[in-house]
Amino acid sequence: MTDEFRPTLLLTMGDPTGIGPEMTARILAEGSIREAVDIILLGDRRILEMGKAQAGVSFEVDLIDVPGAADHSAKAIPMIDLANMDPATITLGKPDPKVGALVGDTLKAAVEMARSGAVHGICFAPLHKKAMFDGGYRFNDEHQLFAHLLGFNGVFREMNVLDGQWMSRVTSHVSLREALDLITHDRIIEALRLTDTMLRRAGTEAPRIAVAALNPHNGEGGLFGTEEIDIIRPAVEAAQAEGIDCQGPFPSDTVYLKAFAGDFDSVVAMYHDQGQIATKLKGFNKGVTVTSGLPIVFTTPAHGTAHDIVGKGIADTGAFVTAIKLATKLATAQHGVQSEGQPE
Amino acid sequence: MTPAPIALSCGEPAGIGPELAEAAWSELGESLPFFWIGDPAHLPGTVPSVVIDSPAQAAKAAAQGLPVLALSMPGPRVPGVAQAAHAPGVVAAIETGVRLAQDGSAGGVCTLPIHKKALADGAGFAFPGHTEFLAHLAGVDEVVMMLASDRLRVVPVTIHIALAEVPRVLTADLLEKRIRITHRALVERFGIAAPRLAVAGLNPHAGEGGRMGHEEETLIAPVLDRLRAVGMDLRGPLPADTMFHERARAGYDAALCMYHDQALIPIKTLDFDRGVNVTLGLPFIRTSPDHGTAFDIAGRGVANPTSTIEALRMAWRMAGGKA
Numbered sequence: 001m002t003d004e005f006r007p008t009l010l011l012t013m014g015d016p017t018g019i020g021p022e023m024t025a026r027i028l029a030e031g032s033i034r035e036a037v038d039i040i041l042l043g044d045r046r047i048l049e050m051g052k053a054q055a056g057v058s059f060e061v062d063l064i065d066v067p068g069a070a071d072h073s074a075k076a077i078p079m080i081d082l083a084n085m086d087p088a089t090i091t092l093g094k095p096d097p098k099v100g101a102l103v104g105d106t107l108k109a110a111v112e113m114a115r116s117g118a119v120h121g122i123c124f125a126p127l128h129k130k131a132m133f134d135g136g137y138r139f140n141d142e143h144q145l146f147a148h149l150l151g152f153n154g155v156f157r158e159m160n161v162l163d164g165q166w167m168s169r170v171t172s173h174v175s176l177r178e179a180l181d182l183i184t185h186d187r188i189i190e191a192l193r194l195t196d197t198m199l200r201r202a203g204t205e206a207p208r209i210a211v212a213a214l215n216p217h218n219g220e221g222g223l224f225g226t227e228e229i230d231i232i233r234p235a236v237e238a239a240q241a242e243g244i245d246c247q248g249p250f251p252s253d254t255v256y257l258k259a260f261a262g263d264f265d266s267v268v269a270m271y272h273d274q275g276q277i278a279t280k281l282k283g284f285n286k287g288v289t290v291t292s293g294l295p296i297v298f299t300t301p302a303h304g305t306a307h308d309i310v311g312k313g314i315a316d317t318g319a320f321v322t323a324i325k326l327a328t329k330l331a332t333a334q335h336g337v338q339s340e341g342q343p344e
Numbered sequence: 345m346t347p348a349p350i351a352l353s354c355g356e357p358a359g360i361g362p363e364l365a366e367a368a369w370s371e372l373g374e375s376l377p378f379f380w381i382g383d384p385a386h387l388p389g390t391v392p393s394v395v396i397d398s399p400a401q402a403a404k405a406a407a408q409g410l411p412v413l414a415l416s417m418p419g420p421r422v423p424g425v426a427q428a429a430h431a432p433g434v435v436a437a438i439e440t441g442v443r444l445a446q447d448g449s450a451g452g453v454c455t456l457p458i459h460k461k462a463l464a465d466g467a468g469f470a471f472p473g474h475t476e477f478l479a480h481l482a483g484v485d486e487v488v489m490m491l492a493s494d495r496l497r498v499v500p501v502t503i504h505i506a507l508a509e510v511p512r513v514l515t516a517d518l519l520e521k522r523i524r525i526t527h528r529a530l531v532e533r534f535g536i537a538a539p540r541l542a543v544a545g546l547n548p549h550a551g552e553g554g555r556m557g558h559e560e561e562t563l564i565a566p567v568l569d570r571l572r573a574v575g576m577d578l579r580g581p582l583p584a585d586t587m588f589h590e591r592a593r594a595g596y597d598a599a600l601c602m603y604h605d606q607a608l609i610p611i612k613t614l615d616f617d618r619g620v621n622v623t624l625g626l627p628f629i630r631t632s633p634d635h636g637t638a639f640d641i642a643g644r645g646v647a648n649p650t651s652t653i654e655a656l657r658m659a660w661r662m663a664g665g666k667a
Binding site: 133140172173174175176177178180214215216217219220223224225226227252253254256257271272273274276277278280281282 | 503504505506507508509510511546547548549551552555556557558584585586588589603604605606608609610612613614616
């Protein structure tokens with residue numbers, strides 16, 4: 001890893017009916033985020049002006065055509081203007097499939113730019129998933145959209161990060177019936193490897209990972225299901241043999257309490273609600289969501305578009321700032337790995 | 345009016361039950377009259393105990409020590425080692441508690457954990473657990489397990505089965521029964537005139553309009569529609585991951601969950617050791633701590649009595665007492 005490497009991130013304003021534009025404007029006006037990373041803003045200039053007005057801030061942008069043209073030493077923020085969204089046509093606080101389609105187009109343009117190699121990560125303000133879906137981006141989550149746009153066929157996962165803890169899961173946005181079929185030895189090991197890798201890239205030197213059971217009471221010795229015995233424990237042992245510090249399976253109603261108490265840096269859940277119920281109660285919606293495993297780093301604040309407070313200038317930028325900082329760290333670490341040619 | 349004292353059945357003597365009874369008295373004293381049904385020789389003796397002849401003496405006795413309605417069992421307690429000879433006495437303690445709760449001399453019954461295998465070996469106990477035995481004693485077919493703390497009440501619609509079994513076992517009929525029993529118990533036992541129930545979906549995001557599963561549309565929603573038509577205040581099917589935060593909880597009195605961990609994860613995360621079991625649908629009040637016999641730590645005096653104390657408080661409040 002080279003100490004001089006400075007990643008370039010594309011910043012997008014997310015769904016403009018929400019708090020994305022005003023958060024973006026406030027963060028860029030404040031400016032300190034640019035000390036550690038080169039930022040290029042991608043989106044519609046008029047939307048940025050709207051966000052600046054909402055946030056009550058002002059700053060200059062330097063309009064460029066391609067990422068390579070950015071002058072990161074200048075005070076003006078480099079911006080690529082897609083000129084694809086007119087504030088006059090959007091209603092604040094109201095999800096709109098037409099807007100969702102444009103938000104998807106912006107992300108698509110961001111991924112294309114990143115594929116050219118000039119950009120190392122994409123950090124996006126909150127999306128409105130239903131508006132995007134209804135607008136024609138028919139993916140169950142944005143992570144699947146990104147993998148699709150990148151033509152990526154490998155292992156990728158959504159992960160939820162708060163205060164250095166990384167929560168991940170073996171299955172995600174699929175029905176419970178499908179999830180049950182997808183919980184396999186290989187997929188558990190893949191999730192463990194990726195979780196271990198991401199924690200290390202984020203700076204945890206010796207990640208400790210807990211694995212949740214699938215069944216009540218950890219299967220109660222096979223009485224309430226045998227997946228713990230047949231699938232999960234063998235997968236945990238196989239991952240341990242690879243040098244991953246993982247333990248489990250643990251009963252899922254208390255495994256998160258163990259992690260929140262500091263016993264583990266991560267919990268790998270078997271299915272969506274198993275992880276999301278506990279982590280949302282813990283406040284992970286104030287954290288960052290990462291699409292892990294893709295060649296480009298993607299991060300976003302875990303909170304939503306906050307339609308109830310749009311335009312009031314009170315949106316908290318904390319999670320978005322954390323998302324940008326985490327993307328910077330991950331892009332730097334990922335660059336080190338890729339430039340040394342180490343396999344994943 | 346002050347309710348009758350709560351009966352606390354001894355459960356498995358080899359487990360942590362006897363020490364929990366003493367710890368509970370030590371915490372509650374006279375403030376919440378209850379009496380322990382068991383063999384006084386099994387008590388560790390960390391606090392005084394007072395043998396009583398009838399529940400009516402419990403309130404007064406509680407000033408001096410743990411009130412005990414004595415049952416005689418053969419042989420001493422050996423922590424961590426269940427004895428078949430104790431099994432008939434353990435069953436008798438439960439039967440006594442139920443009888444006293446049914447005839448009104450106890451305000452309700454709180455059961456300390458039993459060891460199912462010890463009871464099966466020593467007393468031919470053929471029930472999967474306490475709850476089924478109590479339903480049998482009461483002559484009731486359908487009961488519901490609720491877990492309750494100060495902040496949340498949850499009812500798992502399916503309980504102790506493999507997750508892979510849930511989509512098959514979860515039927516409209518079962519869901520409707522669980523909702524009806526829960527609704528009635530909230531009115532009759534918790535004094536909530538018009539209970540508001542939240543019902544979780546089975547799938548992520550409650551299926552998100554069918555994109556991630558269909559049970560919400562084909563099974564859950566029709567049951568809710570049917571019960572709304574008879575006047576119940578039901579919300580759902582709701583995404584399970586966004587229905588347990590404080591603001592969401594303020595909108596309902598109990599949440600029905602489709603499977604065990606969907607109910608247990610939120611209550612443990614919110615109130616780790618303060619959740620208690622409440623059996624709904626019985627003709628008497630029954631609560632129990634939410635843990636087992638803990639043979640591994642029995643006799644060491646380190647067992648955490650919080651859940652037992654909360655279970656006694658819950659029974660007392662349900663009986664109309666202040667605590």
